[in-house]
Amino acid sequence: MTPSRPRSPAPGRSRDRRGRGPRGPLAWPPVPAMRSRREVFDDIVIDVAERARTYLGSRYAGVEFAVEDVPLSDPAPWEEPAAPLGRLLPVGGSVGHRVVVYRRPVEARVRDADDLGAVVREVVAEQVAALLGVPPSEIEL
Template sequence: MAPVDPRSPASARRRDRRGRGPRGPLAWPAVPAMRSRRETFDDVVIDVAERAREYLGNRYAAVEFAVEEVPPTDPAPWEEQAAPVGRLVPVGGAVGHRIVVYRRPVEARARDAGEVSVIVREVVAEQVAALLGVPTSEIDL
């Protein structure tokens, strides 16, 4: 059998360039290490949004929940000039309203993953309360 040229494509499929063999993933998909911060944050928002549906009822069944990385650069005049962590966006037509949670400002304010979920619950509760016209203390997510 003839020796295989290390620069050939056949050699590259069998082992890496230093001859240590094929390399696999560092963690398997079932391990939480394979989930990105974005996916984890999305799961938190989905969980809180499902709990918020109880308060919204049939009247506001068309409310959408969304996650964006950062808020737009031009906050509305009635909003704080600091980076908002969430926003209630009225959308015309049959769509209804949209509650947007901004991932990066929430993560910047949180110290750990547990605090991220607390902040997300507070943000969604504030936006649902604003939509329903009730005090935030009446919304318990």
């Protein structure tokens, strides 16, 4: 009897290295520690946006909240030369307005995760206050 050569594994199947059995999954099931910074930031903005809906009422029910990585590279002449943390943009159609929070500038200004939530609440409160025409101190998120 001649020794048989090991067969190559079928496509999509893991190899049995050194006779120890098939290999396990390449990644474990998702756990909170495996979430990206972008996902954590998006969740914070969604939570703050839901709180802001109580202030917007039915008149501004169509306001959208969005997250972008960085603002446009060409700021308007009246804007500060520093990167803005958020903007209130008028949008045509049935929506009316969009509150945009810029992830990278916000993350650059915070020290830890606790500060991140506070800064996002402050940015959204400023934009909602501008939309409603009230001082930001009246908006508690």
